[in-house]
Amino acid sequence: MTLLLPGAPSRAPPRAAPRAPADGYVIWHAVLSRDLCARTIAAIELAEAQPGRVLRHGAQQHDAAMRACTEHALTPGDALPVAQAFRCVARLVHNGAPALLDGPRFCRYRQGGHFRAHRDRSHDNADSHAVRTRRVSLVCLLNDGTPAFDGGALVLYLPDGGGRFRPVNAPLSAGSVIAFSAELLHEVRPVRQGLRYSAVAWLYDVPQEESNDAEPV
Amino acid sequence: MLNLYSDANERLDLKVCRNLASEFRPELFAMLRPLHLAHLVEELWAPLCAAGPTVSAVALEERPWPPTGVGARRLRGFCTALLVDGRQAILTPHLLAADQQSNVGLAAALTTVLFGQLAQQEVREVGLWVNGSSSFVASLLRRHGFAPGEMRVVSDGCEFVLFVAPAETVLKELRIAEARLGDLLALSLDAAAIATVAGYHLGLQAGIAAYWAGQVAQTEIYPGLIDWAALPPSGIGGTPGPGLPDIEQPIFGS
Numbered sequence: 001m002t003l004l005l006p007g008a009p010s011r012a013p014p015r016a017a018p019r020a021p022a023d024g025y026v027i028w029h030a031v032l033s034r035d036l037c038a039r040t041i042a043a044i045e046l047a048e049a050q051p052g053r054v055l056r057h058g059a060q061q062h063d064a065a066m067r068a069c070t071e072h073a074l075t076p077g078d079a080l081p082v083a084q085a086f087r088c089v090a091r092l093v094h095n096g097a098p099a100l101l102d103g104p105r106f107c108r109y110r111q112g113g114h115f116r117a118h119r120d121r122s123h124d125n126a127d128s129h130a131v132r133t134r135r136v137s138l139v140c141l142l143n144d145g146t147p148a149f150d151g152g153a154l155v156l157y158l159p160d161g162g163g164r165f166r167p168v169n170a171p172l173s174a175g176s177v178i179a180f181s182a183e184l185l186h187e188v189r190p191v192r193q194g195l196r197y198s199a200v201a202w203l204y205d206v207p208q209e210e211s212n213d214a215e216p217v
Numbered sequence: 218m219l220n221l222y223s224d225a226n227e228r229l230d231l232k233v234c235r236n237l238a239s240e241f242r243p244e245l246f247a248m249l250r251p252l253h254l255a256h257l258v259e260e261l262w263a264p265l266c267a268a269g270p271t272v273s274a275v276a277l278e279e280r281p282w283p284p285t286g287v288g289a290r291r292l293r294g295f296c297t298a299l300l301v302d303g304r305q306a307i308l309t310p311h312l313l314a315a316d317q318q319s320n321v322g323l324a325a326a327l328t329t330v331l332f333g334q335l336a337q338q339e340v341r342e343v344g345l346w347v348n349g350s351s352s353f354v355a356s357l358l359r360r361h362g363f364a365p366g367e368m369r370v371v372s373d374g375c376e377f378v379l380f381v382a383p384a385e386t387v388l389k390e391l392r393i394a395e396a397r398l399g400d401l402l403a404l405s406l407d408a409a410a411i412a413t414v415a416g417y418h419l420g421l422q423a424g425i426a427a428y429w430a431g432q433v434a435q436t437e438i439y440p441g442l443i444d445w446a447a448l449p450p451s452g453i454g455g456t457p458g459p460g461l462p463d464i465e466q467p468i469f470g471s
Binding site: 065066116117118148150151153155157165167168169185187189190192193 | 224227228230231281282284397398399
């Protein structure tokens with residue numbers, strides 16, 4: 001899979017086919033309407049919640065110092081609008097070998113909630129194929145003004161080519177979808193006030209044995 | 218409208234702590250060294266934090282990875298209050314890192330966080346030691362709800378008067394009582410509020426600059442080092458004294 005365009009610019013709802021670079025990102029605004037965002041948030045509030053976990057050497061662990069949020073299991077019907085938004089964006093950023101979409105997962109960050117810097121793609125053989133072959137990470141922010149939250153910036157650490165990283169705050173609003181390389185270091189800064197809702201998904205390589213049967217994005 | 222510091226401010230973590238000098242000792246040295254003020258860790262903040270209960274609001278920049286260990290946090294600014302008699306807090310104006318000197322949004326956010334913590338501890342009044350000869354800072358403080366109180370101290374040959382105000386009033390006068398921290402950090406305020414906030418915080422910064430430079434006689438603000446409740450009493454208890462003599466009869470001329 002090749003990811004082409006230089007990152008950074010914010011874009012209108014998907015029409016053309018911009019592609020994120022290997023170390024960059026692209027944002028599409030208003031991929032999901034505010035009404036659908038509100039409905040998804042309502043579904044998150046009703047759905048079963050469990051503390052967000054992190055993956056270490058093949059095992060899911062609770063580590064509140066690393067990640068403090070809850071994950072919510074939505075019904076396929078409630079998750080459908082976000083899943084469709086992700087698929088729509090995935091087709092625009094992906095032009096390589098067949099890939100599958102893992103997600104969406106729905107997260108809620110309370111005051112103090114955060115996800116310290118991490119990369120979504122693992123290089124640990126103990127982790128699953130889907131995690132080891134993640135190519136693109138997708139994040140959809142579901143709220144900004146109503147309900148409001150303060151803090152909780154999604155920060156991407158872009159390599160500058162000289163061995164240094166440049167932190168960039170992703171300028172997201174409710175309904176925006178950002179696509180970035182799954183190799184990119186990124187984090188969610190602590191929420192200062194309110195609740196931050198988001199959905200995440202990843203594009204990963206179709207496993208060899210499934211490549212003939214899988215329905216790629 | 219974004220300002221010079223908006224993006225970096227948005228990534229800051231704002232916290233409160235009870236003992237700045239011990240909880241953030243290496244970060245304090247690292248922040249103060251470029252300002253040529255590292256000696257103040259030992260001369261000011263360590264004794265201040267050891268002398269009585271204090272509360273500090275701190276702004277931290279955290280490195281992405283690893284999140285712990287030496288160098289994991291960088292202090293970008295802080296302000297401190299000495300708690301006195303359970304009802305007043307004597308402030309030491311904010312200090313910002315060398316590259317943050319005009320970061321008014323950060324200064325305002327630190328003030329808000331500090332006052333918010335004081336309110337949680339039911340400390341309603343804040344005070345600043347102001348040089349008795351000050352016109353600049355005295356008028357600045359009067360404009361933001363402060364008034365000179367009864368408490369006075371003499372240090373380094375100068376008399377300092379405690380200017381006191383309800384913390385809530387100060388935030389209202391600064392027009393930031395209802396502002397979100399994110400808006401303060403980004404200075405997403407109307408122009409008049411930005412001017413007010415900037416005037417207050419840069420005024421305090423200028424007012425205490427002589428103290429930081431070691432010129433105490435010229436400082437308009439003395440740091441909140443002196444706990445007035447621990448000062449010596451004013452004299453000793455007296456007695457009613459001897460009874461008054463009978464009123465002398467008037468003397469009439471013959």
